Amino acid sequence: MADKVMSIAEVVGELRSGMTIGIGGWGSRRKPMALVRAIARSALTDLTVVSYGGPDVGLLVAAGRVRRVVTGFVSLDSIPLEPHFRRARQLGAVELTELDEGMLHWGLLAAARRLPYLPIRAGLGSDVLRVNPELRTVRSPYSDGEELVAVPALTLDVALVHLNRADRQGNGQYLGPDPYFDDLFCLAATRSFISCERLVDPAELRSGGPAQSLLISRMMVSGVLETPHGAHFTSCVPDYDRDEAFQREYAESAASPQAWDRFRARYLDADEAHYQRAVS
Amino acid sequence: MTGASRVEVCIVACAEAWRGDGEILASSIGLIPRLASQLASRTFAPDLVLSDGEAGLVGDDGAEGWLPYRAVLGIAAAGRRHMMMGASQLDRYGNQNISCIGSWAQPTAQLLGVRGAPGNTINHPTSYWVPRHTRRVFVERVDVVSGIGYDRAAALGPPGNRFHEIRLVVTDKAVLDFQSPDRGMRLRSVHPGVSVDEVVAATGFPLQLPDHVPETRSPSDRELRLIRDQLDPAGLRDHELGR
Numbered sequence: 001m002a003d004k005v006m007s008i009a010e011v012v013g014e015l016r017s018g019m020t021i022g023i024g025g026w027g028s029r030r031k032p033m034a035l036v037r038a039i040a041r042s043a044l045t046d047l048t049v050v051s052y053g054g055p056d057v058g059l060l061v062a063a064g065r066v067r068r069v070v071t072g073f074v075s076l077d078s079i080p081l082e083p084h085f086r087r088a089r090q091l092g093a094v095e096l097t098e099l100d101e102g103m104l105h106w107g108l109l110a111a112a113r114r115l116p117y118l119p120i121r122a123g124l125g126s127d128v129l130r131v132n133p134e135l136r137t138v139r140s141p142y143s144d145g146e147e148l149v150a151v152p153a154l155t156l157d158v159a160l161v162h163l164n165r166a167d168r169q170g171n172g173q174y175l176g177p178d179p180y181f182d183d184l185f186c187l188a189a190t191r192s193f194i195s196c197e198r199l200v201d202p203a204e205l206r207s208g209g210p211a212q213s214l215l216i217s218r219m220m221v222s223g224v225l226e227t228p229h230g231a232h233f234t235s236c237v238p239d240y241d242r243d244e245a246f247q248r249e250y251a252e253s254a255a256s257p258q259a260w261d262r263f264r265a266r267y268l269d270a271d272e273a274h275y276q277r278a279v280s
Numbered sequence: 281m282t283g284a285s286r287v288e289v290c291i292v293a294c295a296e297a298w299r300g301d302g303e304i305l306a307s308s309i310g311l312i313p314r315l316a317s318q319l320a321s322r323t324f325a326p327d328l329v330l331s332d333g334e335a336g337l338v339g340d341d342g343a344e345g346w347l348p349y350r351a352v353l354g355i356a357a358a359g360r361r362h363m364m365m366g367a368s369q370l371d372r373y374g375n376q377n378i379s380c381i382g383s384w385a386q387p388t389a390q391l392l393g394v395r396g397a398p399g400n401t402i403n404h405p406t407s408y409w410v411p412r413h414t415r416r417v418f419v420e421r422v423d424v425v426s427g428i429g430y431d432r433a434a435a436l437g438p439p440g441n442r443f444h445e446i447r448l449v450v451t452d453k454a455v456l457d458f459q460s461p462d463r464g465m466r467l468r469s470v471h472p473g474v475s476v477d478e479v480v481a482a483t484g485f486p487l488q489l490p491d492h493v494p495e496t497r498s499p500s501d502r503e504l505r506l507i508r509d510q511l512d513p514a515g516l517r518d519h520e521l522g523r
Contacts, residue, residue, distance in 0.1 A: 122399030
C-alpha cells in the first residue's frame with residue numbers, strides 16, 4: 001500500500017488558483033486550520049470554497065484568497081457571526097452562493113454519487129431560489145407530480161478535512177461525537193487531503209475507537225499529513241476544545257485593516273510551527 | 281412560589297409550542313427555547329426527543345441516542361421535528377430572515393445566512409422566539425426570506441406546502457400565531473403587565489386582533505420549581521430579554 005504522507009507545503013503545492021475547494025468540519029469545529037493557514041499564506045487566488053462555514057471561510061476571505069463562498073452559514077458558534085466574512089460581504093468583496101444547510105448536504109451527496117443533481121424540498125418558496133437564479137426545479141415523473149428543487153452536484157477539485165487520527169495510507173478516524181460531512185467532502189472531490197492530530201500505525205487506529213469511527217477510507221484519500229493542534233482554534237474533541245480566548249482575538253482582528261495586519265504578522269505570516277509556538 | 285418573572289412566563293409560553301407534538305425531535309436555538317423544550321418534556325410533553333446541543337440525544341436518565349448533523353438534516357426531511365429558532369426579521373405572514381439586512385448583493389449587515397430555515401419551514405412545524413419585540417424585527421417585508429411564511433406557502437400550493445406550519449411566535453411581550461382567515465399574524469395573548477396597544481405599537485404591520493386578547497398563562501408552581509431549581513439554577517435566563 002502506498003505511503004501517502006505529505007507536508008503542508010506539498011499539499012498546498014497541489015492547489016491552483018481558481019479551484020473549487022471543499023473544507024470539512026462544521027462552523028468552528030474540526031476545521032483543517034493548519035492547511036487553511038497555509039493557503040492563506042500562499043499566492044493562490046480566486047478560490048471557490050464550499051463549507052459549513054467557520055473561521056476557515058473567514059480567514060481565507062480575509063487573506064484575499066477567495067472569489068466565491070458556497071455555504072448555508074458562516075459562524076464561529078460561540079460568536080454567532082463570523083466577522084471577517086461579514087466585513088467582506090458588506091464591502092461586496094466576495095461572491096456568495098447561499099444554500100440551505102440541507103441543500104449543501106444534498107449537493108455534496110449528488111457529487112459523491114456522481115449524480116448531476118438530487119431533488120429536495122428545502123428551498124421551495126424561499127429566497128434561496130431568488131438569490132441563486134441558476135437553480136432549477138424538477139417535477140416528479142411519478143403520479144404525484146411534485147415539484148422539487150434540483151440541487152446541482154457540488155463537485156470539488158479538492159477536499160480538505162481534519163481528523164483526530166490517521167494512518168500513513170490515508171485511513172482517517174474521528175473520535176468526537178460528530179463526523180460532520182467529511183466523508184462526503186472527500187467523495188465529492190477529485191482529490192482529498194486529510195490532516196490529523198496524530199499519525200498512528202493501523203493497529204493503533206483499530207484499537208483507538210470503534211470500527212465506525214474509521215470514517216475516511218484510504219480509497220477516498222490522495223494525501224495525509226500530521227498537523228498536531230492543527231484544527232486550532234476550532235474544537236477537535238476529544239483532543240482539545242475550541243480555544244475561545246484565541247477565537248475572540250481572531251474575531252477582533254476584523255475590526256480594521258490595521259488590526260488584521262497585526263494579527264497576520266503575529267500569527268500567520270511565518271509558518272505553522274511559528275503559529276503553534278505563538279499560540280501555545 | 282414567588283410570582284413568575286417575565287422571562288419565566290416566556291419560557292412557559294415557548295414550551296407550549298410543543299404541546300401535543302408527541303414523539304418528535306424538539307430542536308431549539310438559544311437558551312430560552314432550550315429551557316422551554318426541557319420544561320415541556322418534563323411536564324406535559326414527555327414523549328419529546330431532545331438534543332444535547334451536540335450530536336447526542338438526551339432522555340431523563342442521560343444519553344438515549346446519537347444524532348450528528350447529517351442525521352438532523354435527515355430528521356428534518358422526514359418531518360419528525362418541531363424547531364424553535366430565532367428571527368432577525370419577521371413579517372405578517374411569518375416569513376423569517378436570518379440571512380442579511382439590506383440588499384442581498386451587498387448587505388448593510390451580513391447575519392448568519394439562511395442556515396436550515398428554508399428546509400425547516402417547508403418540512404416540519406417551526407416556531408420563533410424573539411427576545412425583543414420591536415419594529416426592527418416585526419417588519420412589513422423581510423429583506424431575505426429564509427424561513428417561509430404563509431403567503432409563500434400558499435403561492436407554492438399543494439403538494440409542496442403540505443408540511444408547512446408556523447406554530448407560534450413568542451416574544452418578550454406576547455404570543456402570536458397565524459390562526460386568522462388570511463393567515464396573517466394574530467395576537468394570541470399578551471404577557472401579564474403588557475397591553476395590547478404596546479404590542480401593536482411595537483409591530484411594524486397591522487396585527488390581527490381578536491375581540492378579546494387573553495393574558496398569557498402564568499407558570500404553575502411546579503413549572504417554576506423546575507425552571508428555578510433544576511433547569512436553570514444559575515439564573516442565566518435573567519439576561520436573555522431585550523431591554
